[in-house]
Amino acid sequence: MIYFDNSATTEMALPVLDSYTKVSQQYYANPSSLHEKGETAASLLDQSRKRVAKLLGVSSEEIVFTSGGTEGDNWVIKGTAFEKMTYGKHLITTSIEHPAVLEAYRQLERMGWDVTYLPVDETGIISLIDLKSAVKKETVLVSVMAVNNETGSIQPIEEIGEYLKAYPTVHFHVDAVQAIGKVPVKLGADSRIDMAVFSAHKFHGPKGVGIVYVKKGKKLSPLLSGGGQEGNQRSGTENLPGIVSATKALNDVLQSASEDRRKMMEMITTLKHYLSQLNKVNVYTPETHAPHILCFGIRNIKGEVVVHALEKHGITVSTTSACSSKKQAESSTLLAMGIAKKQAETAIRVSLSRNNSMEEMEKFIESFEVVYRGFYGIH
Amino acid sequence: MITEVMARYGELSTKGKNRKLFIKQLGKNVEEALSAYSNLIIKAHRDRLHIELNGEPYEEVLERLKTIFGIQTISPVIKVEKTIEQASKAAISLMEETHQPGQTFKITARRADHDWDYETNEVNRIIGQAVTEAFPGIKVKMKNPDNNIRVEIRLDGIYLSSNSIKGAGGLPSGTSGKGMLMMSGGIDSPVAGYYALKRGLELEAVHFHSPPYTSPQALQKAKDLTEKLVRYSRPTTFIEVPFTEIQETIKKYVPQGYVMTITRRMMLRITDQLREKRNGLAIINGESLGQVASQTLESMAVINEVTTTPILRPLITTDKNDIITVAQNIDTFELSVLPYEDCCTIFSPPKPRTKPKLAHVLETEGKLDVEGMVQRAVDGIKVERIQLNQTQEAKQKAIFEDLF
Numbered sequence: 001m002i003y004f005d006n007s008a009t010t011e012m013a014l015p016v017l018d019s020y021t022k023v024s025q026q027y028y029a030n031p032s033s034l035h036e037k038g039e040t041a042a043s044l045l046d047q048s049r050k051r052v053a054k055l056l057g058v059s060s061e062e063i064v065f066t067s068g069g070t071e072g073d074n075w076v077i078k079g080t081a082f083e084k085m086t087y088g089k090h091l092i093t094t095s096i097e098h099p100a101v102l103e104a105y106r107q108l109e110r111m112g113w114d115v116t117y118l119p120v121d122e123t124g125i126i127s128l129i130d131l132k133s134a135v136k137k138e139t140v141l142v143s144v145m146a147v148n149n150e151t152g153s154i155q156p157i158e159e160i161g162e163y164l165k166a167y168p169t170v171h172f173h174v175d176a177v178q179a180i181g182k183v184p185v186k187l188g189a190d191s192r193i194d195m196a197v198f199s200a201h202k203f204h205g206p207k208g209v210g211i212v213y214v215k216k217g218k219k220l221s222p223l224l225s226g227g228g229q230e231g232n233q234r235s236g237t238e239n240l241p242g243i244v245s246a247t248k249a250l251n252d253v254l255q256s257a258s259e260d261r262r263k264m265m266e267m268i269t270t271l272k273h274y275l276s277q278l279n280k281v282n283v284y285t286p287e288t289h290a291p292h293i294l295c296f297g298i299r300n301i302k303g304e305v306v307v308h309a310l311e312k313h314g315i316t317v318s319t320t321s322a323c324s325s326k327k328q329a330e331s332s333t334l335l336a337m338g339i340a341k342k343q344a345e346t347a348i349r350v351s352l353s354r355n356n357s358m359e360e361m362e363k364f365i366e367s368f369e370v371v372y373r374g375f376y377g378i379h
Numbered sequence: 380m381i382t383e384v385m386a387r388y389g390e391l392s393t394k395g396k397n398r399k400l401f402i403k404q405l406g407k408n409v410e411e412a413l414s415a416y417s418n419l420i421i422k423a424h425r426d427r428l429h430i431e432l433n434g435e436p437y438e439e440v441l442e443r444l445k446t447i448f449g450i451q452t453i454s455p456v457i458k459v460e461k462t463i464e465q466a467s468k469a470a471i472s473l474m475e476e477t478h479q480p481g482q483t484f485k486i487t488a489r490r491a492d493h494d495w496d497y498e499t500n501e502v503n504r505i506i507g508q509a510v511t512e513a514f515p516g517i518k519v520k521m522k523n524p525d526n527n528i529r530v531e532i533r534l535d536g537i538y539l540s541s542n543s544i545k546g547a548g549g550l551p552s553g554t555s556g557k558g559m560l561m562m563s564g565g566i567d568s569p570v571a572g573y574y575a576l577k578r579g580l581e582l583e584a585v586h587f588h589s590p591p592y593t594s595p596q597a598l599q600k601a602k603d604l605t606e607k608l609v610r611y612s613r614p615t616t617f618i619e620v621p622f623t624e625i626q627e628t629i630k631k632y633v634p635q636g637y638v639m640t641i642t643r644r645m646m647l648r649i650t651d652q653l654r655e656k657r658n659g660l661a662i663i664n665g666e667s668l669g670q671v672a673s674q675t676l677e678s679m680a681v682i683n684e685v686t687t688t689p690i691l692r693p694l695i696t697t698d699k700n701d702i703i704t705v706a707q708n709i710d711t712f713e714l715s716v717l718p719y720e721d722c723c724t725i726f727s728p729p730k731p732r733t734k735p736k737l738a739h740v741l742e743t744e745g746k747l748d749v750e751g752m753v754q755r756a757v758d759g760i761k762v763e764r765i766q767l768n769q770t771q772e773a774k775q776k777a778i779f780e781d782l783f
Contacts, residue, residue: 019782039596043775044782051783248783 002315002360006202007149007178007293007351013204013249020206020245031238032227045238048247055250057188058213064230065243066210069177069199070100071223073143075234076195076212077104079220080141080171081113087169088138094118094126094155095336097145101175102332105143114138123286124153124337128163135164141171146179150320150333150349151285152293154183161192171195171218177202181253181354182261182290187213194218198250200242204353205249209242253354260354265291267352267361274365278372284334284347292353295320295334297346301375306348309374313367318349380472381437381455385540386428386444389451389548397554405449405551411613412443429456441544446610448577449551452543454529458536463497466537467509470528473541474510483520484510488530495532502530550579552612557581558661558691559654561646562617564601564719567665567694569608569711570702574693575663576612583657584608584615584765585650587622592726597719602763603770607711614766616657620649621759625752630726633743639731640740643673643682648749649756651686656757661689667702668695672731681735 003011012020023044029037031045046060053060066072081091093105095117109115116134118126126144135142142164144155157174164172173195176185180198187193195218200209214220214233226235253260271294275281284295297303303319310317320333334344350364388405406423409430413419418433419440428450432440437455444453457473459465474484488502497505506528511517531538560572562584572582586601598619605617625645633641650662666674673682683690694702706712 022782036595040775043772044779047776047779047783244782251783 002356002364004315004317004350004352004356004360004364006353006356007349008318009201009207010204010353011355012201012206013252015252016205016245016249019248020241023241023244027240027244031240032229041240044244045240048243051247052211052250055247055254056211056213057186059216061231062213062216064212064214064233065238065246066212066234067208067236067239068201068210069098069175069197070210072197072199072210072212073098073100073173073175074104075223076171076173076197076214076220077101077141077143078108078223080173080195081108082221083219084140084171088140090114090116090136090138091141091143092116092118092131092134092139093143094120094145096120096124096148096150096153096333097143098149098175098177101143101145120153120336122338123288124148124151124333125286126155128156128159131160132163135167135170139167139170141173143173143175145175145177146185147176147183147290147293148333149178149293150347151295151337152178152289152351153286153333154288154290157185157193164192173197178290178293180250181257182264182292195220200246200249203249203253204355205246206242209239209246211246211250256354261291263354263358264352264356267356267358268292268294268350270358270361271350271365274368280376281372282343282346284337284339292351294350295347296350297343297348298372298375299343299346302345303348306346306371309371310348310364310367313370315364315367318351320347320349380457380469381476382432382458383456383538384430384432384437384440384444385454385456386430386450386546387452387454387543388426388428389449389546389550401449401551401554404554405447408447408449408551408553408613409444412447413440416440444546445544446547447551448547448549448579448611449554450546451548453546454540454543456538456540458538461492461495461532461537463502463505466502466530466539467506469537469539470506470510470530471513473528473539474514474526477526477541478514478517479525480516482525483518484526484528485519485521485524486510486528486530488532490532492532492534502532506530547577547611549577552576552579553581555579555581556660557583557658558663559650559657559659560584561650561662561664562586562601562605563665564597564604564715565665566706566712566715567667567670567702569604569665569715570705570709571663571665571691571693572605572608573611573705573709573711575691576608580661580663582608582612582615582663583653583659584617585620585653586617587620587646587649589621589623589626592623592626592720594719596717599771600714600717600719602765603714603772604711605765606767606770607709607714609765609767611709614764617763617765618653619761619763620653620756622646622756625756626726628747628752632747635728636730636732637735637740637743638726638728639673640678640681640735641744642726643678644685644740644744645749645753645756647682647690648685648753651688652753652757653760654688661691662686663691663693665694666692667697667699670699672733675733677734678732681737681740684737 027041027044029041031042049060049063053063105115118130120126146157171194172192174193176196177199179185181203194215196213198211201207222233224235229235280299282297307319402423410421416435418435420431422429457469459469486503486507488499490499529540558580560582562568584605588598605615609615629642
């Protein structure tokens with residue numbers, strides 16, 4: 001079995017699962033409880049937060065744990081909109097964001113907010129000129145993803161941040177779910193980024209755990225009201241086993257990140273090189289991209305068909321993002337890049353993790369060759 | 380790159396014939412504080428302390444030195460061979476440690492070795508030029524430069540040091556004798572302890588524990604607060620006094636208005652006995668005039684009546700807000716405000732007397748077995764040595780390690 005769908009989700013690492021089990025059994029008390037077991041759980045939570053902060057190069061008050069990337073993005077977007085509605089109701093994002101971002105914006109739009117969706121060029125990158133002309137007095141939030149989940153394209157986060165330094169009251173939100181461990185995103189006092197969102201199951205951690213970085217001094221209205229956990233920013237009993245094991249996963253993935261990046265890039269380069277020899281294959285991932293994603297398609301063959309054909313060879317890949325693939329929706333990122341609907345429907349996505357090897361890539365290429373030759377005969 | 384750290388003594392330089400003793404104690408304190416770094420060579424000279432790093436991490440050593448009393452200033456030092464090129468290079472790397480764009484600098488050379496190839500002014504000029512080239516746009520300023528790089532040419536090499544970093548000041552811990560700190564767990568007592576340490580006292584912390592009315596967490600908190608003070612001194616003795624019997628007895632037999640006064644008198648009696656047994660010279664507490672009922676002059680007089688031992692009250696005229704600021708600076712505030720009941724808050728009557736009468740107190744105490752209770756408490760103490768990094772947090776960190 002070859003699993004090449006790591007942008008959808010990753011396999012939980014065994015030591016991470018081990019940590020999850022131990023915490024579930026030994027530190028199950030509620031961190032808000034007064035008794036010793038509760039105190040111990042609170043202290044473990046505190047340790048996790050400190051470690052995550054250190055790993056991300058920020059301070060521990062700037063870390064909030066959530067239930068995942070979707071909650072994180074929703075909170076940052078709606079939390080900003082609600083917090084700042086008296087200052088302005090204009091929001092900016094891009095047309096290729098993950099649905100967790102796009103749909104949050106659309107909901108706000110229906111409720112009366114004014115939203116600018118920045119277009120992207122044929123490589124999937126927004127233009128700074130567009131951003132500059134979109135920012136106005138009423139703008140309170142700019143959301144830009146670091147790495148696109150479908151094509152692996154990388155947005156110019158630093159340049160955007162540099163530009164936004166002229167607008168210190170605008171919240172700059174980066175969806176870094178696909179970036180962590182793959183494309184460095186600089187956080188902290190020197191960075192213009194105000195909020196960054198991560199999700200543990202994308203880096204071999206458990207499902208249902210997210211991390212949000214909120215820069216000191218930046219305020220977000222909470223979405224979940226209740227017992228005042230997470231410094232009153234996100235109520236709900238803390239998912240301690242999830243948080244602790246996610247911390248371990250983050251630690252482990254960052255420890256070998258540069259080595260893993262090199263390995264994944266080598267595999268993707270090998271695949272790109274192979275695909276460039278096939279005249280009926282289009283590669284949609286731009287020249288510069290994250291090391292773990294390649295999006296491409298066989299001309300006139302629906303992505304869905306290729307996915308199932310590869311499955312027969314024991315290979316798991318996706319048609320673009322998992323969130324839209326079951327709904328048979330064509331890739332919104334590709335459409336935004338100006339690719340025709342019919343062509344976009346052919347796209348499949350190979351996404352790697354540190355668990356994959358060059359042998360697997362060679363096996364993939366072998367199988368793909370068989371699949372490709374099969375279709376080539378039909379058409 | 381930094382090869383040495385130099386620390387200058389503070390006011391102890393003026394202490395006449397005791398001075399040797401002070402320097403020796405400070406050297407001992409520094410050695411103890413830095414004992415984890417086995418490659419260091421520590422030399423206490425007449426007017427300054429030299430610490431050769433021998434590869435030990437400069438930043439960590441510096442952080443630790445900053446909390447040791449008796450040190451006025453600290454300077455990073457680079458020792459190089461006696462060539463002007465080496466000296467220039469070292470000056471540049473010292474500047475890299477601290478220089479910010481737009482800042483000014485100056486080179487101050489001094490020659491102890493008068494036979495060296497270059498004269499003082501030449502040294503200033505050559506090294507100054509090297510720095511100017513390394514930091515384009517940097518300006519020289521003779522009066523109050525942001526960075527003053529001192530270059531000392533000695534027989535065995537050239538020593539370069541940059542601006543001094545402020546030390547903790549005060550007197551070396553242990554040079555003023557030993558005192559007993561009444562450590563409640565509130566905001567004030569650790570701050571009082573800090574000030575006592577700063578004047579050279581060695582402390583033993585005395586904490587009154589009344590299980591089950593006070594929790595294990597409250598006890599741990601007092602220990603953790605003591606650990607915070609260890610950074611400014613040395614491993615410290617923590618004495619846990621069993622206080623339940625006394626509090627229950629007082630609650631039962633003492634009229635409400637006098638519960639607080641008599642409780643405090645009992646605490647002071649016990650602390651004073653412990654002091655005597657353990658060769659202490661004073662008692663230190665965190666009282667601040669008028670803060671609570673026990674801290675009016677009338678109350679203090681009646682409570683103090685049980686002993687003639689000097690009671691040091693470093694915070695007596697300090698405002699609460701100023702105390703909090705110090706507590707934050709010494710990192711005890713967050714611990715202090717953790718919400719655990721301590722022995723002062725349980726059984727505390729709604730309206731304690733702010734002007735207790737000694738005659739009433741003596742009459743009430745006459746009905747109690749004061750001596751017996753004090754004796755049992757003193758006999759029942761638990762003594763523990765508190766070392767650095769032994770807080771609950773540090774211990775749990777070790778237990779949690781395999782989860783991460």
